[in-house]
Amino acid sequence: MSFISYLVSGLSLGSIYALIALGYTMVYGIAKMLNFAHGDIIMVGGYAAFLAMSASWCPIWLAMIISVTVCTVLGVVIEKVAYRPLRSAPPLAVLITAIGVSYLLQNIALLTQSATPKTFKSIAAGAPPFLLVFEGKAPLFFTKLSDSPYGGESPVLTISMETFLAIVVSLVIMAALTLFINKTKAGKAMLACSEDRGAAQLMGINVNATISMTFAIGSALAAVAAMLMCSAYPLLSPTTGSMPGIKAFVAAVFGGIGSIPGAMIGGVLLGVIEQLSKAYISSQLSDAIVFLVLIVVLIIRPTGIMGKKISEKV
Amino acid sequence: MSENNPALEVRNLSIQFGGLKAVDDLSMTIEKGALYGLIGPNGAGKTTVFNMLTGVYKPTSGSVLLEGENITGRSPTEINKAGIARTFQNIRLFKAMSVLDNVKAGLHNETHYTAIEGALRLPRYFREEKRVTEKAKELLGVFGLEKELDTKAQNLPYGKQRKLEIARALATDPKVLLLDEPAAGMNPNETAELMDTIRFVREKFDVTVLLIEHDMRLVSGICERVTVLNFGQELAQGETSAVLNDPKVITAYLGE
DSSP states (O other): OHHHHHHHHHHHHHHHHHHHHHHHHHHHHHHOSOOTTHHHHHHHHHHHHHHHHHSTTOOHHHHHHHHHHHHHHHHHHHIIIIIGGGTTSOHHHHHHHHHHHHHHHHHHHHHHHOSSOEEOOOTTTTOOOEEEEOOSSSOEEESSGGGOTTTTOSOEEEEOHHHHHHHHHHHHHHHHHHHHHHHSHHHHHHHHHHHOHHHHHHTTOOHHHHHHHHHHHHHHHHHHHHHHHHHHSOEEOTTTTHHHHHHHHHHHHHHOTTOHHHHHHHHHHHHHHHHHHHHHTOTTTHHHHHHHHHHHHHHHOTTOSSOOOOOOOO | OOTTSOSEEEEEEEEEETTEEEEEEEEEEEOTTOEEEEEOSTTSSHHHHHHHHTTSSOOSEEEEEETTEEOTTOOHHHHHHHTEEEOOSSOOOOTTSBHHHHHHHHTGGGOOOOHHHHHHTOHHHHHHHHHHHHHHHHHHHHTTOGGGTTSBGGGSOHHHHHHHHHHHHHHTOOSEEEEESTTTTOOHHHHHHHHHHHHHHHHHHTOEEEEEOSOHHHHHHHOSEEEEEETTEEEEEEEHHHHHTOHHHHHHHHOO
């Protein structure tokens, strides 16, 4: 029973990593850069939702919209101001700029919000947990144990609303994103740009607009991830985004950077590995184990799980 | 834009990379509906000219006029919208995308719905997708690729990849089509077929064609006029048969 419980919390954490990893992988695939400020966009999304919710007039749904809007605008502005002028600069210059932007965001947050962690109010506050009752052939869902025909004697798994939401929301978003990219002209323009930016441009595709849209989508996903994450782990500080940001980057590399299904699989796997090693091996070593797994995967498959196999030309 | 303007006019076009004048003072006038060749030995600057015409390089001086409209210095996207489309010397298809999607990428600016409409799948999304897909299929039919709609571009045989690249360029509805060595790597049969295709495309799509080519049979077979470039400068210009028999041109190709 406890194994399933760890697995579910791993899936939930992993879904959040997957949402963040999508932002990394899309930007890498299309703009060919590593946006190390992506983790800090999560932090900004968290503060935006937190500040909005602290205003008494602001309902939770409005706070969510505000957070997503703030992050989307921020992502597009960062790209325009900091990355676009460096479009033809060497990759190292862009990478350093991204790290600079990351520290800038952290320090602005430190200045305006102070280093004291804030307690984030869950977006699912007050919602009852799900109870999964194992009896007979298939587990059954209930919100109150008294609803169960089996009474209180069967094994029961409690899933908090936050855990449940993280999984469901991420699944819906990933499905929608996959459809958007494969079925709409904007999505195909993104694919075309990621394959050959020059040729895409000569076919009349506006590369700047496409890259802006990529940043907008990635940052909006980061805001959603921020709210799900802060609801499950409610401490919010200016460095909140860095660790999940790094782990999501690992997840993206793990899955094959540039690949969208890869980021999803990588994120979920990483979350599950992290939670299971916390439960069964050592909670202090869990991060070390996560990175160890990354190293092993990269030794066996250097381009990641879903990465393109690159055969070297001689 | 008067009716009498040539399709493409190049005036004193030059570009300098550091100390190297890659193209020096090139002028040419290509009339509407013409099949025009740009030839010359390797390294003469032919592809550089294409890159300037399509906005990939900004010329150091000179101008490019498309049907009388000055398009010098515009971005590749804008120039494509104005009506110049091209193919590449080394094929640059979107390899991992299907044949159909490659052509639909060419129809990008003709697909009229916003990203939001696409994300929410509003009626216009379906209407436009259907229309554009039909159009792409029709275009692929012209090139005999209608049976390979879902094949990944990288899995097509070489000759068909070249055809797909032309189809993708035509999808952007150009006034002028630039073909960079369309016959490169083709055998004589494929080249002969390609010549028919180019002639057919000109009639059917009412475009002006400018092509770079090394295969002299193709050039003498379909080009009405040619310009010969050598070391970035114009060596000769005029009717194909006259130019190809010009001693200067023969020397440039074969040496003294």
